[in-house]
Amino acid sequence: MKQPNRYLSLCFMFLIVAFPARIMAQSDIPTPKSHFGFNIGDDYQLANFTQTEAYFKKLDAASDRVKLVDIGKTEEGRTQYMLVVSSPENMRKMDHYRQISQKMARAEISEEEAKSLSKEGKAVVWIDGGLHSTETVAMQQLIEMAYQLASRNDEETLNILDKTFVLLVHANPDGQELVSNWYMRESDPEKRSLSGIPTMYHKYIGHDNNRDFFMLNMKESQNIARQLFVEWIPQIMYNHHQTAPAGAVVAGAPYRDPHNYVFDPILMTSLDALGAAMHTRLNSEGKPGYTQRGGSVFSTWYNGGLRTTTYFHNIAGLLTETIGGPTPYQIPLVPSRLLPNGDTPNPVLPQIWHFRQSIDYSVSMNYAVMDFAARNSDKVLYNIYRMGLNSVEKGSQDNWSFSPSKIEAINQSYQNAQASTDQQGPGQRFGRGMPLEHLESVLNNPEYRDPRGYIIPADQVDFTTAIKFLNSLIRTGVVVHKATSDFTVAGKSYPSGSYIVKTDQAFRPHVLDMFEPQDHPNDFQYAGGPPIPPYDAAGWTPAFLMNVKFDRYQDDFTGPFEKLAHGQLLSVPETQLPSGRYYVLSAHANDSYVVANGLMKAGISVQRATSNGDFIVDANSRNRNVLADLVKQTGVKVTATNNRPSTIPVKASRIALWDTYGGSMPSGWIRWIGEQYGFDMQLIFAPEIDNGGLNDKYDVIVFVGGAIPGVSQGGGGGGFGGGGQQMANIPAEHQFRVGRITEERSIPALKEFLEKGGKIVTIGSSANLAFHLDLPVRNALVELVNGREVPLPNEKYYTPGSVLRTKTDINHLANWGMDEYTDIYFARSPVFKLTAGGVANGTIKPLMWFDTETPLRSGWSWGQSYLKDGVNAFEAQVGQGKLYVFGPEITFRAQAHGTFKLLFNQLYK
Ligand SMILES: [Zn+2]
Numbered sequence: 001m002k003q004p005n006r007y008l009s010l011c012f013m014f015l016i017v018a019f020p021a022r023i024m025a026q027s028d029i030p031t032p033k034s035h036f037g038f039n040i041g042d043d044y045q046l047a048n049f050t051q052t053e054a055y056f057k058k059l060d061a062a063s064d065r066v067k068l069v070d071i072g073k074t075e076e077g078r079t080q081y082m083l084v085v086s087s088p089e090n091m092r093k094m095d096h097y098r099q100i101s102q103k104m105a106r107a108e109i110s111e112e113e114a115k116s117l118s119k120e121g122k123a124v125v126w127i128d129g130g131l132h133s134t135e136t137v138a139m140q141q142l143i144e145m146a147y148q149l150a151s152r153n154d155e156e157t158l159n160i161l162d163k164t165f166v167l168l169v170h171a172n173p174d175g176q177e178l179v180s181n182w183y184m185r186e187s188d189p190e191k192r193s194l195s196g197i198p199t200m201y202h203k204y205i206g207h208d209n210n211r212d213f214f215m216l217n218m219k220e221s222q223n224i225a226r227q228l229f230v231e232w233i234p235q236i237m238y239n240h241h242q243t244a245p246a247g248a249v250v251a252g253a254p255y256r257d258p259h260n261y262v263f264d265p266i267l268m269t270s271l272d273a274l275g276a277a278m279h280t281r282l283n284s285e286g287k288p289g290y291t292q293r294g295g296s297v298f299s300t301w302y303n304g305g306l307r308t309t310t311y312f313h314n315i316a317g318l319l320t321e322t323i324g325g326p327t328p329y330q331i332p333l334v335p336s337r338l339l340p341n342g343d344t345p346n347p348v349l350p351q352i353w354h355f356r357q358s359i360d361y362s363v364s365m366n367y368a369v370m371d372f373a374a375r376n377s378d379k380v381l382y383n384i385y386r387m388g389l390n391s392v393e394k395g396s397q398d399n400w401s402f403s404p405s406k407i408e409a410i411n412q413s414y415q416n417a418q419a420s421t422d423q424q425g426p427g428q429r430f431g432r433g434m435p436l437e438h439l440e441s442v443l444n445n446p447e448y449r450d451p452r453g454y455i456i457p458a459d460q461v462d463f464t465t466a467i468k469f470l471n472s473l474i475r476t477g478v479v480v481h482k483a484t485s486d487f488t489v490a491g492k493s494y495p496s497g498s499y500i501v502k503t504d505q506a507f508r509p510h511v512l513d514m515f516e517p518q519d520h521p522n523d524f525q526y527a528g529g530p531p532i533p534p535y536d537a538a539g540w541t542p543a544f545l546m547n548v549k550f551d552r553y554q555d556d557f558t559g560p561f562e563k564l565a566h567g568q569l570l571s572v573p574e575t576q577l578p579s580g581r582y583y584v585l586s587a588h589a590n591d592s593y594v595v596a597n598g599l600m601k602a603g604i605s606v607q608r609a610t611s612n613g614d615f616i617v618d619a620n621s622r623n624r625n626v627l628a629d630l631v632k633q634t635g636v637k638v639t640a641t642n643n644r645p646s647t648i649p650v651k652a653s654r655i656a657l658w659d660t661y662g663g664s665m666p667s668g669w670i671r672w673i674g675e676q677y678g679f680d681m682q683l684i685f686a687p688e689i690d691n692g693g694l695n696d697k698y699d700v701i702v703f704v705g706g707a708i709p710g711v712s713q714g715g716g717g718g719g720f721g722g723g724g725q726q727m728a729n730i731p732a733e734h735q736f737r738v739g740r741i742t743e744e745r746s747i748p749a750l751k752e753f754l755e756k757g758g759k760i761v762t763i764g765s766s767a768n769l770a771f772h773l774d775l776p777v778r779n780a781l782v783e784l785v786n787g788r789e790v791p792l793p794n795e796k797y798y799t800p801g802s803v804l805r806t807k808t809d810i811n812h813l814a815n816w817g818m819d820e821y822t823d824i825y826f827a828r829s830p831v832f833k834l835t836a837g838g839v840a841n842g843t844i845k846p847l848m849w850f851d852t853e854t855p856l857r858s859g860w861s862w863g864q865s866y867l868k869d870g871v872n873a874f875e876a877q878v879g880q881g882k883l884y885v886f887g888p889e890i891t892f893r894a895q896a897h898g899t900f901k902l903l904f905n906q907l908y909k
Contacts, residue, residue, distance in 0.1 A: 107388025133175030135242030175201030247334030249289030289348030324358025388506030395504030539859020547898030572635025580640025587817030597678030613816025705764025755879025776838030802859025
């Protein structure tokens with residue numbers, strides 16, 4: 001199996017009769033070995049990006065089946081590539097077939113035309129690799145696939161080339177370079193290892209690069225989304241990952257529940273069909289160890305992964321998680337995995353596993369998917385159209401869809417009826433179910449209709465953040481309309497320039513998901529038992545987390561609306577500087593902070609109004625010029641006043657942001673946010689903290705979740721501790737990163753920093769610092785058992801990643817620019833009780849708290865009433881300094897724009 005030329009020689013005999021011209025065309029394809037010096041999948045060998053890029057260029061030059069497309073730059077400035085592969089005949093009409101693919105997915109054509117185009121068109125299959133760079137199989141298989149598709153001449157390959165376009169997409173060039181070079185830096189192959197990589201394999205966000213696909217903050221995500229949702233819109237996409245659960249080789253489609261109720265059923269059954277094609281091919285080739293559905297943790301609930309976002313666009317997204325790597329690996333003995341069952345019909349025996357086996361599995365599964373697409377090209381093209389049309393139809397009429405809370409409403413209706421005395425009503429019985437009138441209590445209730453569209457008014461105070469939200473939709477191919485003049489809907493007036501997103505479009509599932517709450521089911525291992533954690537977040541509604549003001553309509557509406565071209569990004573609004581003696585920038589608008597920071601960097605004095613935190617700037621001619629530039633870049637609205645409000649001056653702080661060896665994702669997100677909003681931050685690592693003297697260098701230190709260990713935990717917080725043997729293996733230039741925050745050395749240094757007037761901001765679990773400092777706060781999520789406070793068990797209270805609404809003290813300086821109620825991203829986040837003494841003597845001030853028993857806005861919060869009266873953010877005076885504790889993830893994945901200000905406000909002097 002290890003000779004790539006095998007295919008060439010075998011097929012040569014077959015093809016010499018039928019396709020002599022192709023033989024000539026494909027004979028000069030360079031093998032991986034001729035280029036890299038090793039076969040893809042040889043033990044202890046990894047190709048880096050520089051080598052891969054050069055190889056892709058050779059394939060492009062040598063093969064008329066292959067076109068190398070530059071899809072944009074990476075965050076580190078490399079070129080990100082996609083290889084388009086099809087038959088030479090098809091390649092000559094590539095744009096024509098690409099447009100057919102677009103038309104089918106957008107479903108803006110008649111059914112007749114769709115049927116005809118489904119016959120004329122070619123199925124488009126997306127295969128990517130290398131998103132998570134330490135998952136080396138995923139990247140290296142992409143190289144092997146490119147070679148095999150360019151060189152093979154067997155009947156199956158030729159049919160695939162004839163009937164499909166295959167898009168081979170490099171998902172993370174920067175990471176491949178980092179990881180491969182790290183592994184290969186040891187000359188002795190046996191010493192090569194993927195452990196101990198000093199930084200993340202994405203410049204800012206590491207593994208979270210697979211959590212960015214509805215928000216699309218990162219360049220790589222944007223490049224990929226452009227091809228995936230605007231340019232090509234493949235019917236099938238295959239996203240390679242690593243690794244399988246212990247005792248298996250591959251975890252793949254179909255996946256476990258819950259699946260998201262907004263999906264088209266054709267999508268779910270397409271995953272069954274494709275999963276079966278991959279799984280059956282492995283079995284027929286004698287490749288055991290595939291597990292599906294309950295055999296792994298992967299579900300189809302979450303939006304935001306590279307694979308999962310495709311579901312909300314009617315694309316059959318496949319994920320496999322495959323074991324293996326360049327260093328041989330022992331498949332462990334897991335007895336429960338050895339018994340064949342529906343999830344794992346063909347178990348694998350424990351054995352030493354080599355890299356090439358994983359490459360071969362990947363090639364087999366890729367071929368299964370491509371072969372499926374080739375054999376069913378017309379059907380997969382028609383089905384994406386059908387799913388799009390179903391969406392258009394659902395969005396064009398009153399439609400009632402079911403979600404867990406609507407099922408609960410039916411049950412509630414029945415229980416209410418049971419409770420009343422008259423049980424002999426006229427309700428019609430169906431089998432042994434409930435009387436049908438309880439269904440009608442939901443289905444005939446206009447309040448339960450699906451929305452027909454949303455209006456985003458142009459006169460909202462943080463309009464440029466709303467534009468960012470709209471651009472994230474447009475980047476995934478959602479159709480947006482713009483009002484060309486003022487208009488009125490249901491008695492409410494809207495200004496010209498407002499935006500409209502309607503649900504009568506092909507990507508309706510994505511539209512609903514961006515605006516509506518995610519209504520997660522109560523998912524338990526058994527009745528009364530522990531909850532089953534969602535694979536990632538349970539709720540994320542970006543319109544809530546970004547604090548976008550919008551109106552939701554369940555009746556159709558029209559107006560002077562202009563449809564914007566697919567994928568055409570909105571530019572920032574054009575605004576004019578007004579006249580007056582003082583310029584005013586609203587504290588409610590996030591981009592006001594960009595402008596304020598730009599002004600300060602230009603040496604201009606900036607004040608904040610003591611009443612509400614608005615930024616105030618003298619309107620002299622110099623300031624006017626600098627301000628005009630900044631306003632042009634951001635689109636932020638400026639007002640003016642002639643009466644100087646009461647103000648305090650603000651100055652840029654010297655900001656330190658905690659990070660650690662190997663890189664912290666939440667820290668990386670803040671590093672990126674800091675760059676976007678003009679806050680200069682220095683990274684700080686545990687050894688520097690332990691050395692003390694922090695007040696000389698910094699005014700404020702920011703700790704993300706995972707940095708500060710719990711009091712009783714001992715040891716250290718997140719990060720890589722090092723240790724003698726490991727330290728010796730770390731290059732000198734990275735050694736300053738090594739170490740953890742410890743109770744013995746770091747906490748006293750932080751305490752000293754606070755007492756001498758420093759400011760510390762903690763997010764998420766780093767609230768632990770408050771307990772180390774013995775502040776008068778306690779965990780609120782506890783119960784009394786035998787007279788002792790213990791954390792509430794998951795059976796009673798459980799809130800995985802979800803959106804909750806919290807009351808906010810808008811008069812506190814820390815909360816300037818916030819609304820009275822704030823939607824926060826909450827993921828098993830800490831919640832506090834403040835002791836009365838601390839509040840009374842003014843050392844502790846609550847900033848945000850839950851004032852209701854039903855704070856859940858989107859996602860899942862089991863036992864949410866326990867949150868009532870819990871404080872989720874507070875300010876504490878410590879000596880001369882201040883500690884700001886935020887339990888929720890206020891900067892979550894650079895999605896929670898609505899709470900960025902809670903960080904920004906603490907970053908000024
Ligand atoms: Zn992965």
